[in-house]
Amino acid sequence: MQTSPEALLAKEQRIQELLGMSGSAQFLLVEAADLQTLLVKEEELRQSLDTLVNDQALDGYQALSVQIPSLQRQRENIALAEKLYQSRLTGLFNDAGLPSQAASAAQEQFEVNKDRTLSAADWLASADKSYWESLLIDWSEQRVVSVIRFEGMKEVAENTLQVLASEHDSVYYVDRIRAISDLMEDYREQITDWLGLAYLIILLILVSRYRTSVWRIIMPPLLASVLTLGTLVQLEQGINLFHLLALILVLGIGLDMGIFLAETRNSLRTWLAVTLSAFTSLMAFGLLALSATPVLYHFGLTVLLGLVFVWLLTITFRTEADGVTDDQ
Secondary structure: OOOOOHHHHHHHHHHHHHHOOOOOOEEEEEEEOOHHHHHHHHHHHHHHHHHHHHOOOOOEEEOHHHHOOOHHHHHHHHHHHHHHHHHHHHHHHHHOOOOHHHHHHHHHHHHHHOOOOOOHHHHHHHOOHHHHOOOEEEEOOOOEEEEEEEEOOOHHHHHHHHHHHHOOOOEEEEEHHHHHHHHHHHHHHHHHHHHHHHHHHHHHHHHHHHHHHHHHHHHHHHHHHHHHHHHHHHHHOOOOHHHHHHHHHHHHHHHHHHHHHHHOOOOHHHHHHHHHHHHHHHHHHHHHHHOOOHHHHHHHHHHHHHHHHHHHHHHHHOOHHHOOOOOO
């Protein structure tokens, strides 16, 4: 929920384009026992990824196996090249007007070098570390882990990638934004449960002292919270964790106002004290609603609305029958 300036985000995107890097929050996490097994597994996944690219569901992707093929793929490529040399090399040289000795020399050169392969370890030792280090995130004797990043992923590709990951062992589809959202949702649900439990425990504690009048203390913060959430749904089109965290402050201040007024029988001095308390809290936290940072804005707006509602409801629930005293 932290928002960087648009100019900074535009520069970041431009740098990623120039460097050929992807800032996508979605990627495939590939795990294997060794590097060669990892490259083979990536090459299997790339067949489906190439299909998505051809279908324009993906603009592209970055994978370690694009730069360094597995030994298995290298041997397959050598076998294909050998078939090409055997079947068409002489004809190609004749069509080009080259002497037959050149074709024989090329064939001999191929035979000498056809068993040479490039190991991944040698390539990693000579290649630009800044590139492959972002793709090969763990490399040890026990396991090797890499990521396949996507560029310009469309929504239609997400389900395909999830299915693709489920069909392969030790391959995981990761959506960092969704993971954070799910975590925040879990926290939001926990805060809601704790708020409900807090109201219940407070009610049980206060009912032993105030009996049937306990509703005058517990209802103002409760209704203020409900009204605040209803207003926020209309203004913000949703409720997040920071809205609910601010309701804890509304509960605390609302209970203070109700208890102090009940204990002093609505003394005018107490009214002044709780009003000043609500006002200072409003100034301390409510002004956060003017912040450009979303977290502070949501927290401040909730406190602003909640304290206004709880103060008005506390006045409403203190009837004339309770009496108002002017303590000297």
